[in-house]
């Protein structure tokens with residue numbers, strides 16, 4: 053094996069190690085967020101409908117590459133990366149999330165195939181708040197929940213107004229951004245973010261080589 057190939061393998065190993073560290077940091081943020089969401093749910097009684105998954109059908113769900121790193125590394129480590137890469141190449145990026153699996157019993161409903169590895173917005177939606185121009189934290193809730201549990205949604209907003217701890221969307225987005233600006237700042241349609249993340253951990257991404265050269 054030539055010295056250049058050995059050097060290239062070494063570089064790839066180091067870079068993969070760096071990606072693992074990034075994924076670990078993302079995972080840590082997800083774990084903290086999940087705990088905060090659990091206490092928010094307990095305090096407000098808010099829960100997603102079951103069965104549901106309607107928000108996953110929205111082709112405008114967006115994520116950063118960094119958010120999809122834990123899932124991409126998981127697929128790589130479990131030998132599923134090539135399978136999912138082929139599937140994502142067959143799929144238009146602006147369609148519903150590739151990980152949404154329709155339920156055979158309840159049409160138009162379904163679930164996430166990799167729920168524990170889902171992106172940031174998939175965790176935050178319904179159980180977080182954004183600040184409006186008047187500095188008020190507003191609950192971000194979906195139409196289905198507003199229609200089915202309007203009293204709980206109104207009550208939750210009152211509780212937030214009175215100081216209830218609620219996950220703040222921009223703070224979590226900023227924490228992801230702070231892990232790595234290149235991978236955590238730009239938002240893509242979720243299928244596209246996943247495709248780039250998977251290509252990146254497989255070292256096949258144009259993005260990866262561009263960053264390596266820069």
Ligand code: SF4
Pocket residue numbers: 099100101104105106107108177178194195196197
């Ligand atoms: S956020 Fe709304 S649409 Fe999405 S799963 Fe929960 S209840 Fe359903």
Ligand code: SF4
Pocket residue numbers: 107108113149150151152153163164165166167170171174242
């Ligand atoms: S990653 Fe999972 S939770 Fe997020 S949009 Fe896709 S199917 Fe839905």
